[in-house]
Each structure stands twice: as C-alpha cells, then as structure tokens.
Amino acid sequence: MSAVTIAPVKGMNDLLPAEAPRWQFLERVTRELLHAYGYDEMRVPVVEHTDLFKRAIGEYTDVVEKEMYSFTDKGGEALTLRPEATAGMVRAVISNGMLRGARHKLWCVGPMFRHEKPQKGRFRQFHQIDVEAIGFAGPDIDAELIALTAAFWRRLGIGRVTLHLNSLGTAEARRAYREHLTGYLRAHRGDLDEDSLRRLEGNPLRILDSKNPAMQALIAGAPSLPEHLDAESRAHFVELQAMLQALGIGFELNPRLVRGLDYYSRTVFEWTTEALGAQDAVCSGGRYDGLVTQLGGEATPAIGFAMGMERVVALLEQGAAAPPAVAADVFLVAQGEAAARAMLPLAEALRGALPGRRIEANLGGGNFKAQFRRADRSGAPLALVLGEDELTRGVAQLKPLREGAGAPQEISLATAATAVARWFDDQPCGVGEQRP
C-alpha cells in the first residue's frame, strides 16, 4: 500500500552530494574573489512585492509578462518570487537608507525563479551570483567589474568564453534611437516575422537580437545603435574600451547586444560559451543608471552583473578539474556490545581533538566484514578497531587501510588522538590532507 510518490516540481532540481563539491568550489572562489575586489555580501529576501519587478525590469519584458511566480498571500498582498536579484538589491539599498552619498560594492548569491519551459541550462529555480556597484559613474568601475568577471574564469579554470560588449546610451538617447528604429521597422513591416511584429511596439530593440536568419538582412540595414549614442555615452564607451585593452581583456563589440531587462543603460556586456547548447549566456550585466530613481531613490549611477551558477557548474564539469570525492579520515569499527558503546565517546574525543578531520563511527552494528566494507567505502585511509579483548586492556588497533600506508599498530585509548594525529603527520602528502 505504497502512497503515490510526490514528484519534484518541474524545473526545480535537487543538488545531490556528488555534485556539491563543485558548487562549494564555485562558492569559495566567489567569496574570495569578491572579497579581493572590495565587495561585501548582502542577503535580500526571495519574495518581494510584485510591483518592484514590474517597475525595475519593465512591464513589457518577457520575464515580467509571462515568467514570474506571482501570488497573493494571506494578507492579500501581491508578491513574487524574485526572477532576478538586482531589483531586490537596489530596493534594499534604498529601504535601508544606504544611499546618502555613499558608494557600495555588494554581492549576493541565491535562487531565482522563472516559470519557463526547462531545457539544457534553463531551470525554473536557478541560482545566480549577483554583483552590484552602486554610486559609481564609471567607466573605471565598468572596467574593473568586467575584469572581475574575467578573473572568475581564470580562477575557475574556464576557457572558451567570449565577452560581448555594447553601449545602449542614456535613456534619452535610447528613446530617440528607438524612434528611428521603429520608423525603419514600420516601413519594412511586411518583412517582419511574427515575434518581431509582437515586439515592434513593446520592445523594438529586441528585434535586433533575433536569431531568425530571415531577419538578418533587415537587421543589417536598420539604423545602428552605436551611431545614435549621445556624446557622453560615446566617450564613456570609448574610455571603457581603452581600459579593457590596458587590462588585456579581449572583447567583441556587438552592436546588437540588447538586454532583455529594461533597466540597462550605457554599458552592457555578456559572456557566452559554445559549450552549453542554446543557453549560451553564462554571465551578463550592465549599467543601470536610471534604476535607483525609478525605484524612488535619489539619482545614483550603478552597474552590476549576474552569473548563472548552474551554467558555470556545467562548464566546470566539462573541464578537467574534477574535485576529489569527499572521504572520511578515520573510520571506527567495533566488535561486541561493550566496544560499540565505547566507540561513540572515542569518536567524540577524536573529533574534539582533531578539528577538521572527518571521523566516522560504524553505526548500525554488523559483523567485521560488513564494518570493514563500510570503512573501505568511506574512503578513510585509517581504521580504528575496537575489539573486546583490546578494550579490557585499554588499547585499540590503528589499522591503515591503503596500500603502503604501514602496518597495524596497537595504541592506547587514552592517547588515541595524538596517535592518530601522528599517523597522519607521518604520511606522505596527499594522504588525508586537510582541505582549507
């Protein structure tokens, strides 16, 4: 009479122990790198008022129009599971009165939610590393921020990513350009495909991004964004490129790079890879000088980016650097009731005396064969055998489990911790090496 099993929610994945080390590696690199660049961690809620996202991301974007997990809570409030992090981060900076002339370099990691149809590299719950520099007009911060993303790839050992760069200009310049573009597109309305027709009024810049080959000729003939940049944005963009060159960071100018989120202005960038199929954007971001005001704060320039952790982890999997499997350091085995009872306190003592070492006690009984099998599978290089006879004499057997790791020796229970510590000290490096 087994009950019907409950399936996981579509597009939401379990992270199993086997995959955890890669995530931990990515998280560790993230912490260290952002620390090194002067960024501080901040944590914001996963749920926000729906209006926040409508105002920040734009009502007519796909994300807001059809991908948000929105609901009304018991108090009747319209809430949404965050589809991205920037809106919440900016909201938090405003809510907490952090603006007043101060500048902030902030980061945050966590789950985001978008109701999309899952496929390779795309999930309904996914995770982003989100980095925001608020109160900096650039272009120096733009360059530093992009250098930071490049450092990520270096530290993670990820190659085969390319940087695409563009400038959208100020909101005003963009508006003017948009007029030009819609004019041009309206004149060629007959050549537009279905998607493009839909975008024509709502978000015409996105048409430039179309992958439809039939649209390419039309797009090629369209008024180009770079030519309509305002003078200041152009200077900003030119300077940014010079700085990137000085940093030795290669990039491709991509005049058709338009972000799907409305809040971007001036610098936009995106790192793509060819290794992940259709979902090729691995990190993207840009400047959002107007967003703070849009959300009710005093005018403050800002720039940020988001990195898709699932996609980065997938890239990590393809690389050579497989993290070592997690292994125990010591496995305790006991024969007989009295020994089994003495084992737990001994394990506690060892854990207390040897912080950082993984000490596993055999749980659930079993004969020696079974217990040693477990010891072997735990990956421990060392077993500590508590037998009935030894127990009465106050000793235990220290038994190396791996080839060439020495012979078993008898040790006193009273000084077990020092004996274990010494055993590890005597090993050639690699055996039971402690991770930082």
Add this chain to the structure above:
RNA sequence: GUGGACGUAGCUCAGUGGUAGAGCCCCGGGUUGUGGUCCCGGCCGUCGUGGGUUCGAUCCCCAUCGUCCACCCCA
C-alpha cells in the same frame, strides 16, 4: 506557449504479441575477530499512467503525464 525525441529494477541499458532480463549497486556466505580482488547465493519491477485493438500487450493504436532537446527567452 510551439515543436521533436524518449519513458523497462536504485543506476546504465537489453528484450519479445503469450505478463521480463544483464551489468553495476545493495545484502549474505566462502573458519569463531579484519575491508578493497575473486567465487557462490540473495533482494529488487503494478515494463510512466489511463483507455483501445487482440483470445492475450511491456511490445500495436490513442490520450495523458513526465524527462530531455530545440524554438522562444535568458543566467
């Protein structure tokens, strides 16, 4: 939301119009207290679900759900 492929043991997969198998995993044994190799044995499935065709379906047909991939969108 649209399209395509695929759903058989925990995992990877064979297979047949007469209600199923392999390998791995797991458990036990190979001298009373010593693992990893080897040998022997054992456990495991409503063949995704519902309906139809048929004397009979895991196999054929339809629907449905799920997974994956692509479009779209984006990290």
